[in-house]
Amino acid sequence: MIDIFVPLATGWLLDAVVETDSGQRMDQIWRELAVFLLLVVLFICCRNSLTLITNRISAKAMMELAKQSFAKIQRLSSDWHANTFSGSTVRKLTRGMWAFNAATETLAFGIFPAVLVSVGIVAVFAYNWLILGVLVFVGIALFTACSILLAVKWVAPANAAAQEVDSQVSGLISDAISASSIVKSFAAEEREDRHLADLVERWRAGAMKAWDRNAYTSLIQAAILIILQAGLLAGGIWLWSRGMASAGDIVMIVATQALFNGYLRDIGLHVRNLQRALSEMQDLVDLERAIPEITDLPDAQPIVVERGHIKFENVTFRYRGNAAPLYKNFSCEIQPGEKVGLVGASGAGKSTFVKLIQRMYDPESGRILIDGQDISSSTQSSLRSIIGHVPQDAILFHRSLRENIAYGRPDAAHNEIIAAAHQAHAHAFIEKLEAGYDTVVGERGLKLSGGERQRVAIARAILSQRPILILDEATSSLDSISERYIRDAIETIAKGRTTIIIAHRLSTVKSLDRILVFDRGVIVESGSHAELLQLKHGYYRQLLKNQEDSTDQRELAVQ
Incomplete structure (x- = not known):
């Protein structure tokens, strides 16, 4: 929210330089400059405080995820372990932990700030110029809806398919390494190389598909942003030409569009990163939902054995x-x-x-x-x-x-x-x-x-x-x-x-x-x-x- 007032403070400073009388000019200029610098310092302090807080939350949560997932894996049935690649399981666990960290950072430093900034900018523009407020609201809503739909409906399936093959690659490598003595005894190194090469080729094709869809999504988002920026700047100039906006207001509009351009451009990336992180965390969710075939009864008691009958x-x-x-x-x-x-x-x-x-x-x-x-x-x-x-x-x-x-x-x-x-x-x-x-x-x-x-x-x-x-x-x-x-x-x-x-x-x-x-x-x-x-x-x-x-x-x- 502090970031929203930085463009406003920039406009106020410019108006102070352009419009203030010579006798009062320096006092007001210094005052507006102090406000501007104070906002910048507050922004930096708040953001770094958030970093320290999320570092502690993420580290503790990742530790708990690792402990909880490992405990669940230990208690699943012998059949489950017999039918599951240990290498794939390890890969899913560690990938899910880091995906949680990525999701936390994306929410704390990307999506939540972008939402707050978007709401604040719409409110500021609507308060000063209703037409610009409506224009910004429509543009942000269109951009957000497009980003979410593309990420969930188009990019997510490709990411999920690539992650599945990624887990298979980890499982195959682990399987071959753990059985290295058998591989050597049958002189099967080249055969295992080909086996991995075939699987990695499938991974490459899947990864390229997912990455390309991310790139095309970025192009679509960039096009929407350019249209929104052009409309906002054209509207600002039109207001200035009719005397409804000062030179400082124009600077504020330019600075604001640069601000939300950065937030919205990144929100597209954040939505894709969040979608990818949630997809990778799905393996841990599935693991948590897995029901052990052998469970203790609610009233189970420790067995006491003295004879062994x-x-x-x-x-x-x-x-x-x-x-x-x-x-x-x-x-x-x-x-x-x-x-x-x-x-x-x-x-x-x-x-x-x-x-x-x-x-x-x-x-x-x-x-x-x-x-x-x-x-x-x-x-x-x-x-x-x-x-x-x-x-x-x-x-x-x-x-x-x-x-x-x-x-x-x-x-x-x-x-x-x-x-x-x-x-x-x-x-x-x-x-x-x-x-x-x-x-x-x-x-x-x-x-x-x-x-x-x-x-x-x-x-x-x-x-x-x-x-x-x-x-x-x-x-x-x-x-x-x-x-x-x-x-x-x-x-x-x-x-x-x-x-x-x-x-x-x-x-x-x-x-x-x-x-x-x-x-x-x-x-x-x-x-x-x-x-x-x-x-x-x-x-x-x-x-x-x-x-x-x-x-x-x-x-x-x-x-």
């Missing part, structure tokens, strides 16, 4: 998109402290069994109980905090070995970390590293071999000291000697814990209390290793025979 009661479960359920009225019971192996062909339901225990999925019907408590009525965080899990593909953070091992118990003492590493037979290779337990393992632990990563994951499970332990192909990445060491470690850490081991190497489950043999979502056999071998035509016995034959064939091939 697991029971499936008539559980029916199907994966999304599958017509038939994997489990139908499935029931099973694992006693406290029992060591149970899950074996069977791929897709038989072994991994689903442990995912349901961890409540990565909810069954369609039936119940899963731990120590008599329905896990669907418990909080997810408390449920997973009582389960130690070693996955088939051990994933480590790009952090030190100490932090990775202590991830389940961040407050663990260094001697406890070392003890866990000893039990997992990881200490020997760790102490040979230059930085020892402070060695940073690289993204997903790629600086370590598969077997080393698996041992660190087992050490992590050992240190967490959970009453229920799940090992999903925990020895699949280990050589036979290391596998024997790990089996010894499992024997040690399984004491007093309910332990579930998924295994394709049947040698891993021979010493367990009980083996559950899965086939297409049904437990077809159950018993110890010795008991199952007594079944002459048993499924387990056939699996063991097939595996021994495969091992013999490999040994003959080596010889």
Whole structure:
């Protein structure tokens, strides 16, 4: 609003120079000059104060956006993460944060000031010369309506399409870099280069389309402004010729048209920037609206587990998109402290069994109980905090070995970390590293071999000291000697814990209390290793025979 009075003060100063008597001229000139300078100083002070305020608001809001979006992403389902490029998700999150900053600056320094200046200029002109007030009002209304319509209906779709491809580019790059070892092993660098080149070409075409539409919009806005300026200046000269405006008024009109020309010219840019920022923020809005498939009930309570008794009661479960359920009225019971192996062909339901225990999925019907408590009525965080899990593909953070091992118990003492590493037979290779337990393992632990990563994951499970332990192909990445060491470690850490081991190497489950043999979502056999071998035509016995034959064939091939 201060800016509106600067042209008025300019006109007053000129009238003081031209019209004031010689005896009073200098006092009035100095007075008008002081008013002019005061307005300029006030404008600068207010604008810089606004900058300091918005800096703090934007920084805090961006921080909250990052925290809130990251928390939401962490709590979305396993299916959501499996179907989403992590690189694209990161790109959408960071782009949305900065888009919020751009939207805030555009509103605070562009659109709101432009609206206030437009209203003020119309009021000033209407007060002095109604005809000019009407002319300015019509011109500004036409310019604004045209800018908004072009931005929303014409530019926005092109921007949205370009942003979608931009996210795909980020996802492809992240995917290729994270799988760089596979790319190199298949000498596929040029193929990935071509893949990216094709996608980037699509991005270029989309970006050019969006940018060109922005440029054409600017031309249309400039044409409207030129017509408005010409009409305003012509009207001012016409008023001066009829004695209805002074020389100072003409200067004021010229200065005012320059003022609103700047604001309106920029408002076109601001509208486009705001539209682009809102479009980029839409990804965060969509993320916020995403509903986690697995949620805690309003009255969910922390689960309390002392024994580790697991029971499936008539559980029916199907994966999304599958017509038939994997489990139908499935029931099973694992006693406290029992060591149970899950074996069977791929897709038989072994991994689903442990995912349901961890409540990565909810069954369609039936119940899963731990120590008599329905896990669907418990909080997810408390449920997973009582389960130690070693996955088939051990994933480590790009952090030190100490932090990775202590991830389940961040407050663990260094001697406890070392003890866990000893039990997992990881200490020997760790102490040979230059930085020892402070060695940073690289993204997903790629600086370590598969077997080393698996041992660190087992050490992590050992240190967490959970009453229920799940090992999903925990020895699949280990050589036979290391596998024997790990089996010894499992024997040690399984004491007093309910332990579930998924295994394709049947040698891993021979010493367990009980083996559950899965086939297409049904437990077809159950018993110890010795008991199952007594079944002459048993499924387990056939699996063991097939595996021994495969091992013999490999040994003959080596010889």
